Amino acid sequence: MCYNVVMDTIVALATPAGNGGVAIIRISGDKSNNILKQLIREDTDLEPRKIFLKNVYTDEVVDKCLVVRFSKPFSYTGEDVVEVHSHGGFLLAQKIIEQSIKLGAQLAMPGEFSRRAFINGKMSLDQAEGIIDLINAETEMQLKAGSDLMQGKLKTIVVELQNQLTDILAEIEAKLDYPEYEYTNQESSNIKNRLSTINTQLENILKDGKQGQIIKNGIKVAIVGAPNVGKSSLLNALTNSNRAIVTDIAGTTRDIIESEYIYKGIIFRLLDTAGIRESSDIVEKIGIERAKNAINDADFIIKLSDIHNLNNISVDKPFINVINKLDLMESNLDLNKKLKNNTNENDTIYISAKTGENVEKLKEKIFKETVKSELKQDKLYLTNTRQINCIENSLEHINNAINLIDISTLDLVSFEIKFAWAFLGEITGNSNNENIIDKIFSKFCLGK
Ligand SMILES: Nc1nc2c(ncn2[C@@H]2O[C@H](COP(=O)(O)OP(=O)(O)OP(=O)(O)O)[C@@H](O)[C@H]2O)c(=O)[nH]1
Numbered sequence: 001m002c003y004n005v006v007m008d009t010i011v012a013l014a015t016p017a018g019n020g021g022v023a024i025i026r027i028s029g030d031k032s033n034n035i036l037k038q039l040i041r042e043d044t045d046l047e048p049r050k051i052f053l054k055n056v057y058t059d060e061v062v063d064k065c066l067v068v069r070f071s072k073p074f075s076y077t078g079e080d081v082v083e084v085h086s087h088g089g090f091l092l093a094q095k096i097i098e099q100s101i102k103l104g105a106q107l108a109m110p111g112e113f114s115r116r117a118f119i120n121g122k123m124s125l126d127q128a129e130g131i132i133d134l135i136n137a138e139t140e141m142q143l144k145a146g147s148d149l150m151q152g153k154l155k156t157i158v159v160e161l162q163n164q165l166t167d168i169l170a171e172i173e174a175k176l177d178y179p180e181y182e183y184t185n186q187e188s189s190n191i192k193n194r195l196s197t198i199n200t201q202l203e204n205i206l207k208d209g210k211q212g213q214i215i216k217n218g219i220k221v222a223i224v225g226a227p228n229v230g231k232s233s234l235l236n237a238l239t240n241s242n243r244a245i246v247t248d249i250a251g252t253t254r255d256i257i258e259s260e261y262i263y264k265g266i267i268f269r270l271l272d273t274a275g276i277r278e279s280s281d282i283v284e285k286i287g288i289e290r291a292k293n294a295i296n297d298a299d300f301i302i303k304l305s306d307i308h309n310l311n312n313i314s315v316d317k318p319f320i321n322v323i324n325k326l327d328l329m330e331s332n333l334d335l336n337k338k339l340k341n342n343t344n345e346n347d348t349i350y351i352s353a354k355t356g357e358n359v360e361k362l363k364e365k366i367f368k369e370t371v372k373s374e375l376k377q378d379k380l381y382l383t384n385t386r387q388i389n390c391i392e393n394s395l396e397h398i399n400n401a402i403n404l405i406d407i408s409t410l411d412l413v414s415f416e417i418k419f420a421w422a423f424l425g426e427i428t429g430n431s432n433n434e435n436i437i438d439k440i441f442s443k444f445c446l447g448k
């Protein structure tokens with residue numbers, strides 16, 4: 001996609017489509033103030049950044065709206081922007097949008113407002129991605145990660161590292177102008193040290209990247225075991241729902257049932273599976289096959305047993321042994337005591353999916369086993385694979401540069417550093433790759 005220097009004025013609904021209390025129509029571009037004046041049928045410019053109650057006229061209807069205008073560059077897009085807050089009827093908002101189009105605006109494409117904000121230097125690419133994450137966040141941790149990005153936490157680090165690389169490059173390039181110049185050992189070890197420091201910083205960011213992926217994608221947990229041990233009951237207990245059918249007939253669940261719960265800001269995606277046993281029933285057999293696939297698909301396995309059916313399914317994934325129907329054991333006081341003490345052991349936990357006993361403890365155990373370390377509020381967790389890839393690529397070229405210093409010519413070292421610099425630039429968008437830019441802004445919704 002290519003933009004002319006003078007861009008069209010665009011219009012779109014900034015609030016979700018449908019009926020609501022208020023609908024916000026956003027207009028951005030050089031004509032926006034003029035369109036506003038015609039919508040409210042007034043000749044004088046309204047004072048920017050102040051809200052006014054005005055009649056807004058379309059060819060068919062008049063609505064009393066709050067209107068506000070922003071003059072460039074002090075707006076979300078960096079252009080002249082107008083917002084019309086109409087009553088929240090979908091059709092009404094459509095009429096105002098149509099009227100704006102009659103007055104010279106074009107309907108915006110998804111993400112176009114934010115794209116313009118990027119082009120006008122209002123935000124970097126990673127900040128735009130932060131906004132997408134903020135909008136799509138389902139958990140507190142996702143919200144926090146999105147907000148950190150949007151506020152420029154990553155950008156600040158990246159720009160600083162780019163500056164350091166630029167300094168090193170400048171020194172090398174200066175030397176390159178004098179081919180007869182011999183690099184001293186001290187000089188090359190100085191550059192090596194500086195590159196190593198940058199390398200360490202990037203590695204530290206990547207170290208937390210795995211946690212970031214957990215924040216973003218959650219953890220897939222499969223519940224597997226023999227028929228009737230209470231797998232579906234456990235899924236229901238963990239998610240506090242009646243999602244899965246529970247009966248005392250062995251072989252109730254056939255298809256994989258998916259549901260999720262959030263614990264300490266992380267989404268745990270549960271897979272309830274068919275009870276694994278030898279079966280001649282063709283439907284059940286397919287279900288059992290699916291259960292085995294679910295094991296492959298999951299990050300973590302709950303190996304569920306009850307007193308009658310101990311689970312000896314072997315899995316090549318991290319797992320936890322869970323014994324269900326603790327309530328049935330309550331009558332035997334000694335056994336009961338013993339089992340409850342056992343819940344502190346690392347390998348096995350006793351629960352009752354029926355009464356909910358120890359289900360919270362199970363959640364905590366799964367959390368500890370999968371998330372490993374507590375997520376820290378003040379840490380920057382990268383949730384975005386594109387950004388992680390850029391850092392990995394940059395790191396690779398910095399390592400190349402370090403390795404080349406002693407054995408090669410300076411121009412090759414400089415080449416590698418330029419690559420490292422450019423990959424960092426892709427994170428914020430200052431190396432200007434149109435494809436990446438298009439891809440990112442296509443993830444936005446209309447009106448954003
Ligand atoms: N007393 C007691 N009964 C339970 C408990 N959990 C499950 N049950 C009962 O055990 C039976 C089987 O439960 P399900 O949750 O359907 O078991 P499942 O493992 O999903 O069984 P399949 O789908 O057939 O493989 C039902 O009658 C449940 O009510 C529990 O903690 N205590």
Ligand SMILES: [Mg+2]
Pocket residue numbers: 231232233244245246252253272273274275
């Ligand atoms: Mg079941």
